[in-house]
Amino acid sequence: MSVASETPNLEPIPAVPPTPNDDVMADDEGDVSLPPHSANSRPTSANSRLSGRSRRAPNNRQSARFKRTPIQDKLLLTELVDSDNEDDVLFSQDHLSSCGSERIRHSDVTNGKDDVDGYEEEDRGANSDETELDVDIDGLLYPDRVIHDTSGRTEYLRACSREDTTPISMFLRNLREKEFVLKYRGLGSNGTKALSIPLESNTTIERLDLEGNFIDSQGAMHLANMLKENYYISELLLAENSIGKSGVKALCQVLQDNNTVLKLDLSGNCIVDEAVVMLYDMLKKNSTLKHLVLSHNEIQDSGARLFKDVLADNESLELLDLSWNRIRTQGAIWLAEGIQENIGLKYFNLSMNGMGLDGSCEMGKALKQNRSLLELDISYNRLPQEGISCIASGVQANDTLRTLKAGSNPIGEEGAMALLVAVDRNDCTALTFLDLTNIIVTGAFEEMRIRMQKEKQLQVVHGGVVGSIDTCQPVDLNDTVDSIDPMGAFRRDPMTKLKQYVQEAGLRMLDLFKQFDKDQSMTVSREEFVKGITKAKIGLNDEQIQILLNKMDKDHDGEIDFGELVYSDKEFREMQRNALKMQEKLDAKKSPH
Template identity: 45%
Template sequence: MLEDDDDEDDADLFSRLSEGSQERLPESDDERLPCSGSDIDPDIGIDIDNPDGYDTDLDIDGEEQFDPTGLKTYIKECNRLGTLPASFFQRHIQDRSFIMRNHGLGPLGAKAISKPLESNTHIERLDLEGNSIEADGAIHISRVLRENLYVNHLVLSENKLGTRGAQAVCEMLHDNHTISNLDLSGNDLKDTDGEHFYNLLTNNSTLNTLHLKHNKFEVDAARWLKEALTQNENLKILDLSWNHLRMRGAQYIADMVMENYGLKYLNLSMNGMGEEGARAIGHALSHNQCLQELNISANRITMEGALQISRGLLVNEVLETLRIGTNPIGTEGSYHVIAAVDKNSNSCIQVLDLTNIIVSQDFEDLVDKMHDEDKRSLKVVHGGVLFRTKNLTLPEQDPEIAFLRDPMTKLKRYAESKHLRLIDLFNQLDRDNSWTVDYQEFYQGIRSTGIDMSDEDIAKLVNRLDADGNGDIDYRELLDEDHAHRVMKRELLENKEAESKKEAEHVGE
C-alpha cells in the first residue's frame, strides 16, 4: 500500500534501517482563551507569572527570570500581537513531543508560538502540520530555531510554505545542527526550489530524514538533489513520492543512487517514471551498495521496465525491501523480478511488494521453492494468482464487490450525492482553471472532498484517467473513463440478470 510507509514512525524506521533490520498522531479543535488580567490561567491552573510555582521572594527586581517552558513569554507575546492565546499550546508546552496539527494557527499564531521557543527546553519534536502558517510563519519559526539546541524533529507539512518558507527553513538548517528529521511535504514547493535543498544538504551534516512528498519537483529539483546527495552521505531517509519527476527526473535520481553511499530508504512512488526511468533505476541498483528499501510503486512501469529492474536485482547484494506494486508489469514482468531474486544467491531481498499485480502459477511455484528448498526468508505481497490449483485456495473476487470498491465508483457516488454533473466535478478538482488536473491537484481535490479513497485507490484512478501518460488529466480523459465505467456496470447487470434466469430455469425443472 502506498500509505504503509506513512504509518511508520520515522525514528523507529531510521533505527531499523541503521541496524540493517529485516522489517521495516489528531487533537481536538483549538479552544482559545482571551488574555486575562488574572495571574492564573483559568484553563490550565498555572500562574503565568510563575509557571513553575516557585517562591519568588528572592527574585531580583528588574531582572528577567528564566522561563524554561516559555509560557509566560507566550502570554506576553499574544498580548503584544493582539491575538488570543491557544489553550492547547499552553496545556502542552511542556510536552517533549509537541503535536499541534490542524489548529488554524496561521502566520500570526506561528509568530506568537515562536517567541517562547527561544527559551523552551522541553520540546524535542515540533509538529505543526496543517496550520496554514505560510511563508511568514515559517520565517518566524526558523528564526528562533536557528540556535535552538532541543528540537530535533520538525514537521511543517501541509502549511502552504511555498518558495520563501522553504528557503527560510533550509537557511536555518545551515546553522542548526540539532534537527535531524524534517518534513516539508505538501507545501507547493516548485521545481526551482530544489536549489534551496542543495544548499541545505551541502551545508548540513546532521539531517538524516527528509520528507518532500506531495510537492511539484520535476527535472531541475531532481538534478539539484542528485548533485547534493553525491556529496552528502548523512541523509538516510528520503521521501519524494507524489512529485512530478517523470522519466528525466528519475534518471537524475538514479544517477544519485548509483553514486551515493549513505541513503538507506528512498520513496519514489507516484512519479510517472515509466520504462526509461525504470531502466535508469535498474542500472543504479546494479551499482548501489547501501540502499536497503526502495519504493517505485505506481510509476507506469511496464513489463520491459520490470525486466530492467530485474537486471539490477541479479547483482544487488544490499536491497532488503522492494515495493513495485500498482504498475502494469503483468505476470511476465513479475516473474522476471522474482526469478532475478532467486538467481542471485547473495540477494538480501526479504520483502517484495507487488500490490495489485496479478502473478502466474509459475511465480507462486518459484516462491514456494525459495521457501521450502532454499530456506529463503521472503515475504511476497501480490494481487492474486492467475490460475488456481488444488493447492491454492484463494477465493475468486465477487465482480459486484469489485465494482463497488472501484475508485471510479466511489468518485461517481460522491458526485451523485452532491448532485454534481461530471463537468462540475472536474471544475471542483481543477483549482487553477487550466482545464487539466495534475497529480497533485487531483490528490488534494479528492482529499478535500472526504471521499473514502486510500492513496493506493487514488494512484490507481490517476493511472487509469491519464490515458496518454503526460502527467495531466483533461476532461476528455475523465469522460472516457466514465464511459468505460458505464460499460462495466451494464455488463455486470447483464451477467447478474443472466445468472438469475438460469437459476429460475433450474428451479422450474
C-alpha cells in the same frame, strides 16, 4: 565659640549640598560636628568639594535605566542609555565644574525631569570600564515574591495577547513534553509567531509536528528565527502548510548551520524547482540532516538534476522522499545516476512520478552498484515490462536491498515473475518484502512465493492470482489472460470493503476517522483502529485489518493521521481506475472481432 554653635551659621554651598561623608560627621551620640579642618575653612573649588562624590559615582555610558511597570509591580530593564543620542548630549567637564555640578543630561535640564519615588533612576558618572549587568531587583530584594517561569507559559500568553490570537491549551499542557503534535488546527502565521517565542528558550520539546496548519511563508520565517536560538528540536514536520519559496528559503538559510535538526518534512508545500536550489545549497553545507520528505510538491526534472549532485556528494542523508511530484524520464535518469554514486542513502521513495522505460533501466544499473540502499519505492511510475526486467537484473546483483515496492505498474504477470525469479537466483539477497500491489500473478508465481517464503522469509503482496476468486489455485504458466479477474481482486481488497461500508452507512471517510479517534488527537492509533473496525462490524478479519493498517500507515509510526487518510483514499481511486481499465481491455479481447 564651640563647634556646635558655629555649625548653624555656616553659609550654604549653592550647587552641591553637604554630604555626611564630606562636610559633616556625626559622632556616636548623634551630635553633628565638622571634619578635622577648621570650621571656617572651605574647599577652594567646586572640583575639590566634589572629589569624594566623584569617586563613588557610577558610569553613565551604557548604564541601565529602570522603570517600574504595573505588571506584578516589578522593576524591569527597559532600555540602555546611548551616549550618542541627541537627547543624551553631555556638557563638557569644564562647563559642568564651573556650574558646581558633575555631568548633567541635557534632556533632564531642558525638560525639568526629576527622579520621583523610584519610577526612573539613572546612573551618572565619569567614564569607566564597568560592564552592563542585567539585575533582577525584585529577585534580590524580595525573592519570595518572584515566580520563575522557565517553561515559557507566561511568554506564550503575552505573545498571544500581542498577536491577538487565541492561546492553544494543548501547547500549554505539552511545554515540558518531548513531543508536541498539532495537526490541522488552523494555527496560521500569527499563531505560529506566538508559538515560536517560547520555543526559543524551550529545552524539552524535541519533535515539533505542525502538519496542515496553513502557517504560510510568514509562519515559516518565524520558525526559522526560532531555530536560530533553539538547539533541542531534532524533528521538524511542516507538511501541508503552503510555505512556498520564501518559507523554504528562510528555513534553508538557518539549516545551513544548524546541527540539531535531523528530520525535516516539507511535503505538500507548493515547492517548485526554484526552491530546490535553496535545498541544494543547504544540503551541500549541512552534514547532519538525515531525513528529508518532499512528497506532494511540484518538483520537476530540473529539480531532480540538482538532487543528483546532492546524492553524489552528501553522505549524511539517509531518507529522501520525492513521491507525488512531476519528475519524468529524464529526471528519473538523473536521480538513478545519483543513487549509483551515493554511499549513505538508505530509503528512497520515487512513487507517483513517471520513470518510464529509460528511467527504470538506469535505476537497474544503480541497483547493481549501490550498496547502501535498504528500501526503494518505484510504484505508480508507468514502468513497462521491459523496464521491470532491468530492475530485476539489478535486484539479482544486489545484496543490501531489503524492501522493493513496484506495485501499480503495467508490468503484467511476466514482469512480476521476472522479479521473483531474480530474487530466487540471488544467493546473497537481503530482500525480505516485495510489494506488487494491483499486479495480477500466475499460479506458478504463487507456488514460488510460498516456497521462497519458507526458504528466504520473503513476503510478497500482489493483486491476486489468475483464475482465482477467493483461493489461490495453481494455474499453468501457459494460461491466457482470458481467465484474469481484475475486478475480483479489487473487490477483495480491504480498502474496498471499508469504502463500501462508509457509503452504505451514509458517512464520509473523515466521519468514520473521527469516530475512531477517541482522544481527539487528529490521529488514530492501531489500537483505536482495530477497536473501531470491530465495533462497527465492517466484516474484516484480523489479517485484512493488518493489511489495511499497513497500507494506510505510510510513515510506519503506528498511527494514521488525516494526511495518510487522504493519501489512502487517492490510492483507492487509482486502484479502482486501473482495475476498470484492465477489465475493459479483457472485455475487448473477449468480444468477437
